[in-house]
Amino acid sequence: MLTEVTATRYITPLREGGSLPGLVEADDLGTYVMKFTGAGQGRRTLVAEVISGELARRLGLRVPRLAVLDLDPAVGRAEPDEEVQALLHASPGPNLGMDYLPGSLGFDPLAYAVSPREAGRVVWFDALVNNVDRSWRNPNMLVWHGDLWLIDHGATLTWQHNWPAVEAAAARPYDASDHALAPCRPDLGAAADDLAPLVTAELLAEVTALVPDAWLVGDDETADPAALRARHAELLLARAAVVSEAITVGDPTPARPPAPPGWLLAPAPRRAGEGR
Ligand SMILES: Nc1ncnc2c1ncn2[C@@H]1O[C@H](COP(=O)(O)OP(=O)(O)OP(=O)(O)O)[C@@H](O)[C@H]1O
Numbered sequence: 001m002l003t004e005v006t007a008t009r010y011i012t013p014l015r016e017g018g019s020l021p022g023l024v025e026a027d028d029l030g031t032y033v034m035k036f037t038g039a040g041q042g043r044r045t046l047v048a049e050v051i052s053g054e055l056a057r058r059l060g061l062r063v064p065r066l067a068v069l070d071l072d073p074a075v076g077r078a079e080p081d082e083e084v085q086a087l088l089h090a091s092p093g094p095n096l097g098m099d100y101l102p103g104s105l106g107f108d109p110l111a112y113a114v115s116p117r118e119a120g121r122v123v124w125f126d127a128l129v130n131n132v133d134r135s136w137r138n139p140n141m142l143v144w145h146g147d148l149w150l151i152d153h154g155a156t157l158t159w160q161h162n163w164p165a166v167e168a169a170a171a172r173p174y175d176a177s178d179h180a181l182a183p184c185r186p187d188l189g190a191a192a193d194d195l196a197p198l199v200t201a202e203l204l205a206e207v208t209a210l211v212p213d214a215w216l217v218g219d220d221e222t223a224d225p226a227a228l229r230a231r232h233a234e235l236l237l238a239r240a241a242v243v244s245e246a247i248t249v250g251d252p253t254p255a256r257p258p259a260p261p262g263w264l265l266a267p268a269p270r271r272a273g274e275g276r
Pocket residue numbers: 014016017018019020021033064098099100101102104106133138140142151152154
């Protein structure tokens with residue numbers, strides 16, 4: 001079970017996050033980053049946060065502690081922002097909390113060196129869970145007390161949005177060219193040797209059991225939470241065995257220049273015979 005605590009105070013929105021997570025205080029006096037069930041990204045992102053985050057932790061990667069945070073939307077009544085109010089009112093009950101790391105800094109490759117060994121472990125893990133959100137544009141890693149911490153696993157386990165055949169998803173290619181740690185010469189061979197044997201059916205049963213039923217089934221009242229847990233576990237077990245061959249690390253995509261404003265663009269030429 002994840003720790004269960006109750007939010008007592010909404011402190012402020014974290015505007016860097018696309019899902020508008022909130023900083024909240026809870027009845028254990030902890031400060032948490034709260035991810036809301038009512039956010040547009042949906043409850044499956046919270047399923048991904050729990051399964052991938054807890055799996056990463058058990059593989060020895062650093063992830064801030066996760067908790068289930070019970071919310072009474074009234075705790076945010078002093079917050080003037082209407083968007084925040086709407087989010088709180090759409091999210092009564094259990095939401096996801098992540099221990100807030102005070103004073104942490106966003107990962108910057110120029111300021112913090114990551115060894116090939118550590119980079120390899122992060123890239124291998126991200127390939128396993130098909131994390132599409134740890135690029136140099138948005139690293140979703142923090143540096144805290146001199147160590148690298150992984151956050152934001154909402155964009156992992158992408159297959160859960162449209163369950164494909166297990167073999168196809170297990171072998172799905174993972175292009176790590178734009179991964180934030182690709183320039184750190186990730187040692188993928190060592191990572192696979194260390195981590196693949198740890199991804200067992202028992203471990204996957206343990207981490208999938210941590211997800212609250214309501215997040216798994218979403219709005220589908222006919223869905224069976226146990227069957228969904230088993231599906232996640234089966235897919236990750238199959239992928240752990242073959243994912244090393246699915247990873248490629250090529251040249252990163254160059255940053256695109258910002259698009260010119262619309263008023264600078266000439267209107268599209270009218271084709272002969274059109275609009276008459
Ligand atoms: N545990 C934490 N401790 C300190 N700061 C955090 C923590 N979690 C998140 N943050 C801060 O909040 C920001 C948004 O968090 P996060 O990336 O999890 O949100 P998101 O809405 O999923 O974002 P995205 O736009 O990447 O999808 C992070 O970039 C980071 O600055």
